[in-house]
Amino acid sequence: MESKTVELRNLVKNNSPLVHNITNVVVTNFTANGLYAIGASPVMAYAKEEVGDMASISQALVLNIGTLTSTEVEAMFIAGESANKHGVPIILDPVGVGATPYRTQTAKELLNRLSIQVVRGNAAEIANLIDEQVQMHGVDSKVEINNLADLAKKAANKLNTIIVMTGKTDLITNGEILFEVRNGHPMLTKVTGTGCLLSSVVAAFCSQSDDKTTACAAAVSFYGIAAEKAIEVNQSKGPGHFQMNFIDQLYNITDETIVNNIKIKQTQ
Amino acid sequence: MESKTVELRNLVKNNSPLVHNITNVVVTNFTANGLYAIGASPVMAYAKEEVGDMASISQALVLNIGTLTSTEVEAMFIAGESANKHGVPIILDPVGVGATPYRTQTAKELLNRLSIQVVRGNAAEIANLIDEQVQMHGVDSKVEINNLADLAKKAANKLNTIIVMTGKTDLITNGEILFEVRNGHPMLTKVTGTGCLLSSVVAAFCSQSDDKTTACAAAVSFYGIAAEKAIEVNQSKGPGHFQMNFIDQLYNITDETIVNNIKIKQTQ
Amino acid sequence: MESKTVELRNLVKNNSPLVHNITNVVVTNFTANGLYAIGASPVMAYAKEEVGDMASISQALVLNIGTLTSTEVEAMFIAGESANKHGVPIILDPVGVGATPYRTQTAKELLNRLSIQVVRGNAAEIANLIDEQVQMHGVDSKVEINNLADLAKKAANKLNTIIVMTGKTDLITNGEILFEVRNGHPMLTKVTGTGCLLSSVVAAFCSQSDDKTTACAAAVSFYGIAAEKAIEVNQSKGPGHFQMNFIDQLYNITDETIVNNIKIKQTQ
Numbered sequence: 119m120e121s122k123t124v125e126l127r128n129l130v131k132n133n134s135p136l137v138h139n140i141t142n143v144v145v146t147n148f149t150a151n152g153l154y155a156i157g158a159s160p161v162m163a164y165a166k167e168e169v170g171d172m173a174s175i176s177q178a179l180v181l182n183i184g185t186l187t188s189t190e191v192e193a194m195f196i197a198g199e200s201a202n203k204h205g206v207p208i209i210l211d212p213v214g215v216g217a218t219p220y221r222t223q224t225a226k227e228l229l230n231r232l233s234i235q236v237v238r239g240n241a242a243e244i245a246n247l248i249d250e251q252v253q254m255h256g257v258d259s260k261v262e263i264n265n266l267a268d269l270a271k272k273a274a275n276k277l278n279t280i281i282v283m284t285g286k287t288d289l290i291t292n293g294e295i296l297f298e299v300r301n302g303h304p305m306l307t308k309v310t311g312t313g314c315l316l317s318s319v320v321a322a323f324c325s326q327s328d329d330k331t332t333a334c335a336a337a338v339s340f341y342g343i344a345a346e347k348a349i350e351v352n353q354s355k356g357p358g359h360f361q362m363n364f365i366d367q368l369y370n371i372t373d374e375t376i377v378n379n380i381k382i383k384q385t386q
Numbered sequence: 387m388e389s390k391t392v393e394l395r396n397l398v399k400n401n402s403p404l405v406h407n408i409t410n411v412v413v414t415n416f417t418a419n420g421l422y423a424i425g426a427s428p429v430m431a432y433a434k435e436e437v438g439d440m441a442s443i444s445q446a447l448v449l450n451i452g453t454l455t456s457t458e459v460e461a462m463f464i465a466g467e468s469a470n471k472h473g474v475p476i477i478l479d480p481v482g483v484g485a486t487p488y489r490t491q492t493a494k495e496l497l498n499r500l501s502i503q504v505v506r507g508n509a510a511e512i513a514n515l516i517d518e519q520v521q522m523h524g525v526d527s528k529v530e531i532n533n534l535a536d537l538a539k540k541a542a543n544k545l546n547t548i549i550v551m552t553g554k555t556d557l558i559t560n561g562e563i564l565f566e567v568r569n570g571h572p573m574l575t576k577v578t579g580t581g582c583l584l585s586s587v588v589a590a591f592c593s594q595s596d597d598k599t600t601a602c603a604a605a606v607s608f609y610g611i612a613a614e615k616a617i618e619v620n621q622s623k624g625p626g627h628f629q630m631n632f633i634d635q636l637y638n639i640t641d642e643t644i645v646n647n648i649k650i651k652q653t654q
Numbered sequence: 655m656e657s658k659t660v661e662l663r664n665l666v667k668n669n670s671p672l673v674h675n676i677t678n679v680v681v682t683n684f685t686a687n688g689l690y691a692i693g694a695s696p697v698m699a700y701a702k703e704e705v706g707d708m709a710s711i712s713q714a715l716v717l718n719i720g721t722l723t724s725t726e727v728e729a730m731f732i733a734g735e736s737a738n739k740h741g742v743p744i745i746l747d748p749v750g751v752g753a754t755p756y757r758t759q760t761a762k763e764l765l766n767r768l769s770i771q772v773v774r775g776n777a778a779e780i781a782n783l784i785d786e787q788v789q790m791h792g793v794d795s796k797v798e799i800n801n802l803a804d805l806a807k808k809a810a811n812k813l814n815t816i817i818v819m820t821g822k823t824d825l826i827t828n829g830e831i832l833f834e835v836r837n838g839h840p841m842l843t844k845v846t847g848t849g850c851l852l853s854s855v856v857a858a859f860c861s862q863s864d865d866k867t868t869a870c871a872a873a874v875s876f877y878g879i880a881a882e883k884a885i886e887v888n889q890s891k892g893p894g895h896f897q898m899n900f901i902d903q904l905y906n907i908t909d910e911t912i913v914n915n916i917k918i919k920q921t922q
Binding site: 412413452453456482485486489578622624627629630 | 903
Binding site for chain 2: 142143144145147148184185186187188214217218219220221307308309310311354355356357358359361362
């Protein structure tokens, strides 16, 4: 996986894929800067009058329901149908699914009516998408790894999509193959939008490969390594500086650093 | 007040209260990161279809009219009514009241129709809420402290709420008790959203105490101390680095630093 | 131009012009912080109920179509008509014109129905505004400088506005006079919103002078010098730290630094 991850990272940097984000108002700036840092071209467009056109010329489309409104959901369907028609992969980030019925219902409708290639969320969000009653403590801290793998695979099969389930260990599965990624750092949970940006980075990597499950695993590992390196230079500073150091690392990280720090295991 | 401030700060950190923000599009990211830094759980939700549900499961609700639209105002009323019904405290930040009739009218309607526990604003905003003609030079720089205290108490009584009036000296009053806080730093006025984030930090502290006037004073002092410490490490750098150092300090500040730097005086 | 640039920069700092921005959701925070850093007073207001009032009390109005929606476009016309009526200069940033028909059509309508003093965009955006088929490689990298100057002047005359066309060399023209500015740094292209913030800085400078073409050139040069100085302190760090260092420099830059680094040439 080292060479595949290095290859995809460099393809993103060299090809600058246009990633169309319909995302929440909290993370727009951080997402755009993170995509620029890895060499991708971010675009945000929300108007129903243009999202179809924009999605059709993009290399990937990210739908993030973090601050959804009915107007935005309408735009998501238009963009999504255009993406499907033009063979543009869609990545869904079901932020906060389970917190309110409206979120849960909207995420399910998006999955029903569109062909979505990847869903990126935490264990609670993934569980809620398939109506699983998973006993969570804090989200996923006390749940056994085997259960999470079962949950991810079940969701992948039921929703007919690749699942990227992030947590202490990140799991990536298409329902058959399963990757475990053990890169990353807990400080990521102290900065808003790190999950959302990951979804967009996954989108950028997916745009550069037909083997999207492997591309997802590579993106998640690359992202986690950048976080680890950011912590090394962050020293005793807090999440304010971490945010900047993390963007710097997404930009600066070398092939050698990837090779030396990657922790991906294909377990199934 | 030292021990009370330390206690509330640690309660926020340990209990991670869910703070629901309906806030302006300029400060969403900074607000979320600031709330994460103090250990709270931020959530932003705007859709009328879900704000009632979200407010009902939150520990505090922040209504900020910085970039209000009619759709957002509608959502504020739904969220506010749900918060009132479920005993969730509401903090109103009347950004720019007085600048346009629409803002002034909306803020007054929110105060009329909802039960709002705290209003956090500068002297000009508070004055405009109660139609006072206060002679301002730059907002509040040349107004005598006694007049400001009278203004704050008058507003608290007239609006039946706690007033947190920030300026060179911060005043907190429920109409009877009055706290003066002399922490903080002028650099806060050079970074957008520092007032808005303070309103959300006040919300987090209020969620952890029945004595909300004291909780407001504790939050304001804690916030000001973090700014003072951020300036110490900021050296000759400008507002760009200050923003990061301030988030770091909200995260890192120790009980001892609070005790050694707190400047709260109950004057009435 | 040194003394003019220094003079305008200090006028902005001392007079704190109120700059009303109707801008995209990606750059609101960065724009507000950048305007604060140069001493201006940013305000963001979007509701059709108040944009007319807000524009009328502002010293400049920025219309940025980066994430336009039909509701926002409606507000832009109301704000723009009020600005025209009250003699408030309007700066248009036609983000992404040419990417979708909706963007192109909206930008043209804004130019048709409003009196717009300045348009700030890259060569591709300017070309699309006047239906020019310019052969672009990457946006403007392989186009000869003479062609770009012709394009800028043609656009200025056809649209009856000042054109600020940014790229490797920045061109400012009212259709007759032409300034070339060679300040700046490529790292600006790695941070989202640097073009958008420049439009708002141009607005602030324009509010302080009747000679708006010169004010535009001064703003562009000042902005580029701040980027150059930010790179000097940024060392081997990436775009994360650059963003902070750039805001710091917008705040800290001295008259002497401007005089010593300015690269403006009036060529026609």
